[in-house]
Amino acid sequence: MRAIVCEHFGTPDVVVLKDMPVPEPGCGEVRIRAHAAAVNFPDVLHIANKYQKNRQPPFIPGLEVAGVVDSVGDGVVRFRAGDRVCSSLDRGGTFAEYVIAAETRCSLLPETVSFATAAAMPLTYGTTLHALRDRGRLQAGETLLVLGAGGGVGTAAIDLGKRMGARVIAAASSPEKLALARNLGADETIDYSREDVKVRAREIAGSNGIDVIYDPVGSELSEAAFRALGWYGRHLVIGFARGTIPALPLNLPLLKNAELIGVHWGTAVEQRPDLYRMVMDDVIDGVASGGLSPRISARYPLEKAADALAEVAAGRALGKVVVEIA
Known part of the structure; x- marks a missing residue:
């Protein structure tokens, strides 16, 4: 072969x-x-x-x-x-x-x-549905901030976040990626090549702050985004596409009563083989019905x-x- x-x-x-x-x-x-x-x-x-x-x-x-x-x-x-x-x-x-x-x-x-x-679908949508639903407990009406919104897992997070009824803020590094995010249904966008993620996310989210952050990017953007979290917010750590693993000051989750949540799909389904089938059945049903569009x-x-x-x-x-x- x-x-x-x-x-x-x-x-x-x-x-x-x-x-x-x-x-x-x-x-x-x-x-x-x-x-x-x-x-x-x-x-x-x-x-x-x-x-x-x-x-x-x-x-x-x-x-x-x-x-x-x-x-x-x-x-x-x-x-x-x-x-x-x-x-x-x-x-x-x-x-x-x-x-x-x-x-x-x-x-x-x-x-x-x-x-x-x-x-x-299997890695990007499997990871993302597990992250948003099982780990992040995203609810309809909550505000979801997606970092790296133009890539594979980022676009999956927009797609799934909108289907789950969230208000989605898409953050990416270029106008082309943000245009794609809007086409996928993002409600608001942030261009972090020229805008401050913390400041802009707070402006968009208002006094309640961000409920859930989907973060496959890492680097300095992780801390900036975390500072925009509201009370009892959840920051989902997906990966480090920018190459730098951030060191988050632990007083930030303390003061916000916020959660920093790791999401590793491969490890999760190794420990719970039934989880793979449960999540992927829902993903495939969503794609087949037209509700999801990779x-x-x-x-x-x-x-x-x-x-x-x-x-x-x-x-x-x-x-x-x-x-x-x-």
Whole structure:
């Protein structure tokens, strides 16, 4: 099979297209003939040896995939050859023509959901629904501030936040990203390349402050946003796309009776395998009904996966970037 392989750590251009053996599914696993895989910022971090859980080269990057089951291992009961599925793999390996996934990390797809759209769902929408609903307890009528609103998880947060009835403030680094956020339904926007997040968020939110912050960005923006939280606000830590892990003064959550909440989707579903199915069933139902609309900004063939990774690494993506395989 053809696969994209990271043979040594570095920037996205270090990955190469190679012929690799077709993997066999083990007990409790399915083999997926991949049609599409999505690119995420953690893929860039894995290749650069900067992720919290690193893999050693050589490895196949990629965390989200959609395709057709072509083989199942012993003990698999929910899937059979020919099923349309999507999956997220905490261990990676989706930038390949065949992908091995645990049965517990796969979801059936209706015919109405395309493979490209499905590939853009499991990690970004799974993470985000778990974050907003299960961890952040976002309620209809509350104010949600989304940092990094132009990227994959950011656009998912706008989409889900609006569906949950929140007032959404989208913060991003360019007019193009903010235009996309407004198109997705954001009520207000903040351009943090020229506006102070704390000041502007307080102006928009009013005296009650922000109820929930969705933060996949990190850096100095995290503290600035936290200072705009209202009483009993919740700050969801999703990731650190700007590369800097902030050190938040702990008197801030103390004085606001606020919560700083970590959200790691991969760890959550390892500890609670039932959680993956519960969350993804809701995501797929939302997409199939038209209530949710994952935004794909660019598509690349498998042999151009390095270019797809570079687009995400440079922060140019407006929504999700997808690698089309089959």
